[in-house]
């Protein structure tokens with residue numbers, strides 16, 4: 001018998017580890033609720049995970065098997081289950097984050113001690129850390145060079161779901177509720193979970209959004225991105241399956257612009273792999289700056305400004321819309337993530353780790369590599385990051401990417417009766433004009449031009465510039 005340990009791969013199709021286990025037959029699938037992992041989770045993520053696990057269980061039941069669910073430390077639970085079911089080998093897909101690798105090392109050790117074989121399989125990304133390097137053999141720290149190699153490298157094909165006869169006839173315990181796991185139902189509306197929902201999103205995107213992605217992806221109200229991030233985070237769909245759909249779309253493209261648009265989307269998939277590699281080779285980035293500075297950056301601490309940012313009450317409309325989207329949908333559009341992250345670090349001058357912790361709590365797609373990469377990019381502390389002196393102006397960002405204020409009005413009801421012009425000019429309006437346009441919407445918490453200067457000085461001091 002084989003035990004297949006599901007982690008961030010909650011699907012049966014295009015699952016390379018599961019296919020490897022199924023080759024030898026008699027697979028017992030298991031998921032372990034690990035309190036050490038749950039300690040870092042937020043309610044929206046747990047909600048999506050539980051729903052995805054239910055869908056995964058259905059896939060196994062349709063194949064006359066079941067998903068075992070246990071709670072505890074995997075380094076104790078897996079040898080215990082191996083003994084109970086007479087398992088010779090435990091198989092899982094690799095996870096490249098530092099904490100996961102430490103946990104997996106403990107699991108390997110305990111399985112060794114129990115004399116159970118194990119195998120970890122490459123699955124979550126196309127190209128494993130270490131497989132795309134500079135000519136000198138070092139990991140890339142500049143994305144563009146990484147991307148060129150990533151794009152030109154051959155991709156593996158997706159693998160089918162195992163047949164019922166490769167699976168063991170087992171039956172699992174009831175799934176815990178979100179409360180059993182120590183969480184309350186999230187206030188946010190979380191996307192539908194499971195492979196079917198992910199496939200629907202992929203198919204809809206490949207029919208339309210992918211062809212205008214390059215043009216529209218920066219405009220939050222245009223619905224031009226795939227919304228696959230939570231599926232990719234939890235592996236409810238395989239990366240090979242996603243890539244193959246994009247290649248078919250490339251074949252359907254009507255002209256050069258459409259093909260370039262498909263490639264632009266594929267390059268975002270490559271960003272995910274780039275940040276996975278960065279995290280693999282630099283596990284410290286979860287808590288420390290990727291870039292070293294001569295002096296520590298003297299981030300400010302101001303609880304009231306931080307609260308205003310978290311609650312979407314900064315008086316900068318595009319920032320507030322994004323922060324409220326996060327609370328309402330456990331998601332935020334990419335352009336707006338960049339804007340709010342820049343605002344926290346360059347306008348409020350607060351440490352990116354505060355923002356990262358907040359995103360980790362509320363995003364259903366929180367992924368250590370991508371979230372950390374995004375934050376350190378915006379904070380100018382990361383690899384291939386935004387230069388510290390190029391600071392987003394939240395007003396012009398709002399004007400450019402949400403000209404009619406449609407996205408802002410969707411999430412900030414206090415501004416619904418104001419005109420787009422009043423909304424974008426909000427920091428410049430007089431108190432009387434503000435009272436007339438939107439009496440319940442807050443005054444700007446800071447002056448952007450003053451804070452911009454302060455941010456540049458803060459970075460120059462840390463760099464030791466004269």
Ligand code: FAD
Nearest residue numbers: 225226227228229268271272334337366367370371374375
């Ligand atoms: P699409 O535009 O359709 O992109 C397709 C996929 O490509 C995404 O699902 C994602 O897997 C990947 N991708 C897209 N953009 C990026 C990027 N800039 N970096 C890495 N991968 C990317 N993405 C996460 O998946 N999880 C996070 O926790 C996360 N936190 C972020 C925090 C900040 C501060 C910033 C600036 C970005 C963050 N991103 C994160 C990247 C990006 O915002 C999301 O992947 C994207 O908005 C998800 O929407 P989508 O699936 O419709 O993306």
